[in-house]
Amino acid sequence: MKKAADVLTKLSQPSNVATHSSMALIGSVDAAGAAEDEKRKEKELDALRRKPKLQAIAAKEVGSLRLTPWEVLHTLGRAVALARRGAGRGLAEHWGSLKYSQALTGGPDAYMKLSAEGRETADYYKALQSDELGIGFALMLAKQVLSRRFPQHIVSIIPADTTLRAGWALTSRDKGPRVGYRYRPRFFAEVWKPGEPSRVFPIESKGNHSNATVSHDQLASASAHVEAVHIGSWNETPSLVFSTELPVEGPLTIHALHSAGKDGRLNHPSEQSSRSLDHFIQDANFFPGIQQPAEDDRTPQTKPGFHVTPDRRDWFRHVLARTEAAGLTAFAGDGEATVQYLTKRQGSRHFTGFAHAATGSVQDAREKLLGIQIVGTDHVFRLNRTRVEAFSGVAEDLFRHLEEGRVEQYRREVYARRNGWPVDTWDSRWRGPVSMNPDGSVLAMRVLTS
Template identity: 85%
Template sequence: MKNAADVLRELSHPSNVATQSSMALVGSVDAAGADEDEKRKEKDLDALRRKPQLQAISTRELGSFRLAPWDVLHTLARAVALARRGAGRGLAEHWGSLKYSQALTGGSNVYMKLSAEGRETADYYKALQSDELGVGFGLALAKEVLARRYPEHMVSITPADTALRAGWALTSRDKGPRAGYRYRPRYFAEVWKPGEPSRVFPIESKGNHSNAATSHDQLASASAHVEAVHIGSWNETPSLVFSTELLVEGPLTVHALHSAGRDGWLDLGAKSTGRNLNHLVEDENFFPGIQPPTEGDRTPQKEPGFHVTPEHREWFRHVLARTAAAGLTAFAGDGEATVQYLTKRQGSRHFTGFAHAATGSVQDAREELLGIQFVGTDHVFRLNRTRVEAFSGVAEDLFRHLAGGRVEQYRSEVYARRDAWPVATWDSKWRGPVSMNPDGSVLAMRVLA
């Protein structure tokens, strides 16, 4: 059993991450989708509507991908901060990422893979581990691809269900005309720059402990999920799909494809109401369905899914910005600050009142990491019998804007600092691994003296 200090050191070591994206992969995924549709036909089910043309991601955008395990856990933690999947009722969900503190291993000249502890965990919790680590790797790669594609922009990740709930009823528990369609992307990536239109990419990220053939099936399924949201024109919304193959022996591989499209833009439009991101958002009740283009004098029936039509672009930009802000304040442990950013249907009630024992989170910690002052929340647990402390938070000056409801000011300042964040993965004064994101968030851990 490794001592905790060695585990923390390994968490900070960047490794190469194997990626796979090619025309051969496209062909395999198309074949997997065709096989699935045949099976559905035998069961008298309709074929799934998938992205019409998945493509390989260019080497320029995908190549030379390196990550420290701690960065993967940070990405996963940020992604699930609004998940409301466990007894934490949405306030401390992100601490669940720490269970993978010993699951990954690698080094400066090798590819990242499952550690001995990760392989042992896979024997008992295969589906959970592959799903959650698949999210971590997929979103980390999505951010890298989009940052290379749009070098002068920021990339914000928001949970799709949370964002969509501001306009549509997703389940029977939501008030409004229910969508009744279970296929939808898990996340949205918003690529933005102050004062300019932003662009949105639906993302689906899966994982498995099997083989490449399983990843082909997962990518075919992921294609149906991202196709369920159209932003603007019919079949013109760009998207990204990922499947992380977590082999029990050998390096892990992230299989990745994308769909191109001319839309996905959230511009202000000629009839802009000049929405200020600092203002509250109210729940809307849009009728679900994606409207295909007219064919002569005939208007086709709507397809299942969710359609952000041109008149709702500005509203959706508003929703995404405030949902992203909610994710940051939740990550810092501040339920009171989070409530202001979510509508009732988005789950604002989950950040007030009672929380189950050991699942609550309070924004009452302050730490200096790599020379920057952060505020947030902390969590103490045992790692191989040694007491360790984890800290998650947001740069103090940026957090004050978010706590005060000043999203416009936050976005302006975090954009100006996008290239100024330290790239070091270890803080000798803190004595532990540190991961900083361009959004101003940080995740750090150390052995308690």
């Protein structure tokens, strides 16, 4: 039991996280992209369409990152709560983040790195561990960058696949005109404030257990993924790309670049708009492709990808907000509440009916953490032979709004409380690490004493 308790203590300890964004990195990524295109040319394949000008992120936005391992796992869990993997429902996918409870180590005066267990796992499950941990680190840095850039706004992270499925058919199983293009971002970051137009940033994250050279290749590939979504004008959608280098020896490093753009803007939620965020949405069937501007009175061919044209901005804002709500209710274990926010193509059926063993969660737990009443779901497993309990949920008053379909009210209240959430990483009454996000979601874990 003592060893398990030590693990929980380490999960709550903040460490420095190394970040890298520079002109030298841009040059290395451009060279990696050019080399990849040469290989494609030899195979008689077209060069990839990438963001035309990646830039370094300002030091004041990307620097001074301090995280606890538990915050990283919380962010990863929230990010995959709507995942559709295998035969299991996405409702319980977020528990998968807990397999990395012993993968990271650091300390108050140290940089975060892989622990002994994380290094051992890397020998057998390189791609999976680096990819999933890369999501957690990338999204933590993305939220820091955008929060510093837009200090009076909320930053919401929404899975891109689930969002895009509301308007486009991504696979042969989806009804509608199929996109047939495998490049797309993993996430969208919506930067919003009640009563104002929001901005959306496509995000692609990758990870590796190798070295910086592999990160250069990954960032070049990530650039093609974020280029696949245009919001508004041609080539004016801002985006973020990340590659987290998790070497077997030495501190991990998040390599990050961004593309600037004047668009990515969604409509002002005016009183005349017929799209209340509380209203249900249905699958749309947009024809795939990104329309380039006309040249010499001729309309050029569309490029492969997804285009949120000006007439679709209001629709996209609606889908983003309801998909975020679905992620929160899924994280709290409430499948019934989640169904109302997803279209059929987005996977609403995954939250109804039969669930395979160990893939379903139930919203039937209630805890007071850091002085805030939380409702959610729990999961019991063994950590170093000791039984531990993990709990995920949402602040009860905010969850009730989501449960009843009141997305507009949820957003108003979560914005009003954006600076009032506890910053502690340990709850002595709970006896374990706690991570609390500005969206009202909470992840906690403790040793079971009986």
